[in-house]
Amino acid sequence: MSIKILTQNMHVPNLPQIGVYESLGGYSGLKKALRELKPAEIIEIVKKSGLRGRGGAGFPTGLKWGFVPKDSGKPVYLCVNADESEPGTFKDRLIIEKDPHQLIEGTILAAYAIGCHQAFIYIRGEFCYGAEVLNRAAREAYEKGYLGKNILGSGFDLDVIVHRGAGAYICGEETGLLESIEGKRGHPRLKPPFPAVVGLYDSPTIINNVETLSNVPHIINNGAEWYAAIGVERNSGTRLFGVSGHVQKRGVFEFPMGISLRELIFDHCGGMRNGRKLKAVVPGGSSVPVLTADQIDVSLDFDSIAKAESMLGSAGVIVMDESTCMVKAALRISKFYAEESCGQCTQCREGTEWIYRILSRIENGSGRSGELELLLDICSNMKALTICPLSDAAAMPIESYIKKFYDEFAAHIEEGRCVVA
Numbered sequence: 001m002s003i004k005i006l007t008q009n010m011h012v013p014n015l016p017q018i019g020v021y022e023s024l025g026g027y028s029g030l031k032k033a034l035r036e037l038k039p040a041e042i043i044e045i046v047k048k049s050g051l052r053g054r055g056g057a058g059f060p061t062g063l064k065w066g067f068v069p070k071d072s073g074k075p076v077y078l079c080v081n082a083d084e085s086e087p088g089t090f091k092d093r094l095i096i097e098k099d100p101h102q103l104i105e106g107t108i109l110a111a112y113a114i115g116c117h118q119a120f121i122y123i124r125g126e127f128c129y130g131a132e133v134l135n136r137a138a139r140e141a142y143e144k145g146y147l148g149k150n151i152l153g154s155g156f157d158l159d160v161i162v163h164r165g166a167g168a169y170i171c172g173e174e175t176g177l178l179e180s181i182e183g184k185r186g187h188p189r190l191k192p193p194f195p196a197v198v199g200l201y202d203s204p205t206i207i208n209n210v211e212t213l214s215n216v217p218h219i220i221n222n223g224a225e226w227y228a229a230i231g232v233e234r235n236s237g238t239r240l241f242g243v244s245g246h247v248q249k250r251g252v253f254e255f256p257m258g259i260s261l262r263e264l265i266f267d268h269c270g271g272m273r274n275g276r277k278l279k280a281v282v283p284g285g286s287s288v289p290v291l292t293a294d295q296i297d298v299s300l301d302f303d304s305i306a307k308a309e310s311m312l313g314s315a316g317v318i319v320m321d322e323s324t325c326m327v328k329a330a331l332r333i334s335k336f337y338a339e340e341s342c343g344q345c346t347q348c349r350e351g352t353e354w355i356y357r358i359l360s361r362i363e364n365g366s367g368r369s370g371e372l373e374l375l376l377d378i379c380s381n382m383k384a385l386t387i388c389p390l391s392d393a394a395a396m397p398i399e400s401y402i403k404k405f406y407d408e409f410a411a412h413i414e415e416g417r418c419v420v421a
Contacts, residue, residue, distance in 0.1 A: 284313025
């Protein structure tokens with residue numbers, strides 16, 4: 001389980017400098033692609049590798065690239081989603097700050113594959129240092145001829161713009177991101193049409209996550225079969241897991257897809273702090289259903305986590321011990337989503353606020369009989385009914401917290417106090 005792809009060189013001093021990156025084989029994948037491969041061949045290699053999107057949904061990357069229409073008469077755009085705003089998630093930030101050229105090389109390869117000549121890296125507004133690192137790396141890439149006109153004499157042109165957001169969670173949703181780049185409010189768009197057909201400036205657009213694109217140079221260098229052999233069936237490659245919460249060792253860990261949640265927590269994160277017992281784990285960022293302590297013998301891959309009725313999502317693993325009040329945890333999450341809803345959809349705009357207000361009453365000891373059932377009803381009416389998934393993201397965790405820790409919520413209402421010691 002010691003395979004490292006994305007983080008293998010992050011211990012090297014001055015890695016963000018292009019000369020250091022090149023000395024470790026950096027940009028060799030780009031050189032190979034431009035000299036030996038046609039765009040369609042790159043798409044086919046990525047398809048065969050089994051690479052799935054690392055931003056949350058896990059959609060096959062090569063398949064997404066193949067959706068771009070041929071000869072539409074419009075420019076094709078590539079947008080890199082670096083708006084890492086999901087609570088509990090901090091793996092993209094590591095790539096951006098420690099190995100930015102890995103991302104830029106992957107961006108160039110993706111752009112070449114889809115016929116794009118203008119790419120945007122949309123970075124979260126709070127990532128001031130990360131934006132500086134990326135802008136510096138982009139300038140170095142231009143100076144070396146990896147960006148700009150006639151890249152490496154291939155006839156392929158590409159410009160990359162680092163576009164800073166303004167700190168809105170909703171702009172992590174791909175169409176909200178597009179609206180923001182266009183200078184509008186980050187209000188998600190109705191789909192269809194999907195961005196691959198009608199995206200940025202009404203033109204074909206591909207949106208990929210930072211971690212997703214950072215895998216591409218390694219796939220081109222080592223081959224689809226090499227990458228597909230890592231991980232488990234239908235879940236190829238490694239994954240960056242951002243582990244936070246009540247463990248001895250927190251941080252970003254890279255392991256092949258399929259490592260068990262138990263192994264990650266107890267073997268690599270050192271187990272629980274202060275000798276306490278594990279109570280709950282969020283496996284994929286705050287927007288996914290929680291898992292209980294007896295559910296951790298699960299493989300950390302998209303399909304296995306789905307069978308466990310949760311989602312791998314952004315692989316932001318939040319670990320909670322027995323001292324955690326699940327009502328308080330649910331309240332904190334509900335406040336976040338109530339504040340971050342863009343307000344377009346009634347179910348989301350009203351539902352997130354209702355959930356927060358009801359949970360506030362329950363947490364401060366003023367809960368009323370029947371309110372847990374009311375919360376579950378609200379959650380049910382918020383799912384799969386809105387323009388974007390934020391409403392689902394707000395409802396799913398709350399629903400799971402109540403169902404899996406019902407007695408704890410009920411005690412807050414019946415006894416007017418928290419029962420967690």
